[in-house]
Amino acid sequence: VVVGFGGAGAAAAIEAHDAGARVLVIEKAAVGGGNTRVAGGNIRIVRGAAKMMQHFRALSERGTDVESIQAHVEGLTALPAWIEKLGGVLSPDERGVGTLFVEGPPYCPREYSGSAFPAVAGADGLGGRYRWPLQNGLDRGEAAFAMLERNVAERGIEVTSECAARRLIRDGATGRVTGVTGTLPGGTELQARATSGVILACGGFAWDTALQRDYLGAVLPSSSPPHRNAGDGVRMAEAIGAALWHMRAAVLQLGILAPGFDASFPVRIRERGFIIVDQHAKRFCDESRLDGHDGGILLQGLDMRSATRLRLPSVLIFDERTRLAGPVVGTDRGYNRGGGWSNDNGAEVEKGWIETGATPAELARRFGLDPADLEATVATFNRDLEMGSDAFGRRPADSWPLSGPFYGVRIWPCIVNTQGGPRRAADGRILDPFGATIPGLFGAGELGSIWTGLYPGGANFGEALVSGRTAGATAAGGAIG
Numbered sequence: 001v002v003v004g005f006g007g008a009g010a011a012a013a014i015e016a017h018d019a020g021a022r023v024l025v026i027e028k029a030a031v032g033g034g035n036t037r038v039a040g041g042n043i044r045i046v047r048g049a050a051k052m053m054q055h056f057r058a059l060s061e062r063g064t065d066v067e068s069i070q071a072h073v074e075g076l077t078a079l080p081a082w083i084e085k086l087g088g089v090l091s092p093d094e095r096g097v098g099t100l101f102v103e104g105p106p107y108c109p110r111e112y113s114g115s116a117f118p119a120v121a122g123a124d125g126l127g128g129r130y131r132w133p134l135q136n137g138l139d140r141g142e143a144a145f146a147m148l149e150r151n152v153a154e155r156g157i158e159v160t161s162e163c164a165a166r167r168l169i170r171d172g173a174t175g176r177v178t179g180v181t182g183t184l185p186g187g188t189e190l191q192a193r194a195t196s197g198v199i200l201a202c203g204g205f206a207w208d209t210a211l212q213r214d215y216l217g218a219v220l221p222s223s224s225p226p227h228r229n230a231g232d233g234v235r236m237a238e239a240i241g242a243a244l245w246h247m248r249a250a251v252l253q254l255g256i257l258a259p260g261f262d263a264s265f266p267v268r269i270r271e272r273g274f275i276i277v278d279q280h281a282k283r284f285c286d287e288s289r290l291d292g293h294d295g296g297i298l299l300q301g302l303d304m305r306s307a308t309r310l311r312l313p314s315v316l317i318f319d320e321r322t323r324l325a326g327p328v329v330g331t332d333r334g335y336n337r338g339g340g341w342s343n344d345n346g347a348e349v350e351k352g353w354i355e356t357g358a359t360p361a362e363l364a365r366r367f368g369l370d371p372a373d374l375e376a377t378v379a380t381f382n383r384d385l386e387m388g389s390d391a392f393g394r395r396p397a398d399s400w401p402l403s404g405p406f407y408g409v410r411i412w413p414c415i416v417n418t419q420g421g422p423r424r425a426a427d428g429r430i431l432d433p434f435g436a437t438i439p440g441l442f443g444a445g446e447l448g449s450i451w452t453g454l455y456p457g458g459a460n461f462g463e464a465l466v467s468g469r470t471a472g473a474t475a476a477g478g479a480i481g
């Protein structure tokens with residue numbers, strides 16, 4: 001029984017089926033896909049396996065065992081051939097490999113295809129990313145999930161939708177996990193018996209406030225599909241004694257909240273006239289050198305005396321030319337992809353989602369910031385830019401002086417996905433706190449991911465497929481085919 005029909009669950013189901021198992025997939029939502037369907041779908045290209053391992057090991061800060069990292073890199077190496085076998089078409093993106101960022105727009109967050117940590121040993125083992133190109137109207141995560149869904153259907157694998165798994169069933173005498181209970185529409189209980197095992201592939205806790213508060217230290221918005229990945233897998237595994245790992249780790253991006261939208265929009269700034277300020281109207285970084293996973297910077301800046309997080313939220317301030325250069329949000333991925341935002345941000349100004357002011361002081365009042373402080377911040381930014389001496393090292397090539405009218409919008413650290421969950425071994429078996437395997441229980445995907453706090457980018461999507469394949473094959477007692 002596979003719990004969760006996203007990338008990891010689909011890969012597990014396909015692999016277990018191909019190893020001879022009869023598979024049932026249980027999915028909470030009416031349609032599968034989860035984060036996988038809305039994702040950028042970027043997967044790491046292995047340029048040098050040994051170096052990639054060295055790099056990932058360094059990034060794990062010893063928080064992930066070497067066997068799991070090795071299994072991941074081996075799985076990544078074999079992944080393109082498997083995807084092609086399933087009918088997937090891939091296009092590589094190696095822009096900017098060897099440098100930190102791709103030069104030119106967008107200016108925030110910057111695009112890059114190498115590791116987010118080029119100075120860490122082994123970074124040159126990563127050779128950019130590949131993803132699904134546009135075909136039949138679908139690309140990225142949507143195209144990837146369509147491929148997986150088609151392969152699941154072609155194999156006759158049963159998928160029970162609108163069924164939220166609730167509890168694992170365990171044999172009292174042997175301790176073996178023998179099934180799972182779930183709730184069907186109308187409240188009917190489903191009891192699914194598993195002879196080979198249960199694979200938990202039901203995502204993290206991007207939509208669970210209690211787990212976020214406990215492990216991330218704050219309740220945060222999310223750009224993933226609302227109310228799906230709500231920590232169910234964490235609780236089910238915890239209830240039968242699984243060890244948890246990597247609970248503090250989450251991929252965060254800068255995001256904007258808009259009325260009527262549950263999920264956040266990712267920030268995307270296409271021109272150079274912008275800054276970010278905290279609640280004291282102060283800048284705190286080179287805004288043009290943030291990458292797509294640097295949202296955590298807004299969680300920093302805790303003022304110990306007032307017990308407030310000064311950057312939660314922050315305010316993104318931009319000028320007229322930047323407003324006209326394109327939507328200040330990304331529309332090519334995420335739950336709100338494909339619409340809901342005007343090209344020149346004009347509709348959002350009209351609706352009051354974006355505030356405006358003729359002067360920094362006027363804009364400051366709209367956000368409850370000190371008008372004189374924001375005037376001073378903008379004046380300093382403009383002056384330092386002219387002298388090439390920005391306090392945060394922002395380069396003139398990535399900037400221009402700000403002039404009115406000014407625009408502003410609140411920005412938050414928004415969850416792309418979380419990494420924590422039950423600890424799994426390299427072969428997908430779930431472990432207890434003493435390192436013993438829990439018989440009959442397996443895990444895959446972002447639920448109990450190998451990634452810790454240092455996320456290299458483009459690394460969860462491939463992991464979902466690799467770890468799904470591994471868990472499926474192990475549970476079915478076969479080898480990866």
Ligand SMILES: Cc1cc2nc3c(=O)[nH]c(=O)nc-3n(C[C@H](O)[C@H](O)[C@H](O)COP(=O)(O)OP(=O)(O)OC[C@H]3O[C@@H](n4cnc5c(N)ncnc54)[C@H](O)[C@@H]3O)c2cc1C
Nearest residue numbers: 004006008028034035036040042165445446458459460461
């Ligand atoms: C906007 C966005 C962009 C991203 N871009 C990239 C990228 O370019 N590259 C990259 O490496 N990573 C990216 N990621 C992250 C990556 O896509 C995910 O971490 C990965 O796809 C997770 O796959 P999964 O199968 O573990 O989880 P999911 O795909 O989220 O699937 C989990 C499924 O479990 C279901 N479920 C939850 N609870 C239950 C329950 N109790 N019972 C039954 N079913 C349940 C959910 O409804 C969901 O369908 C992105 C994520 C987002 C949100």
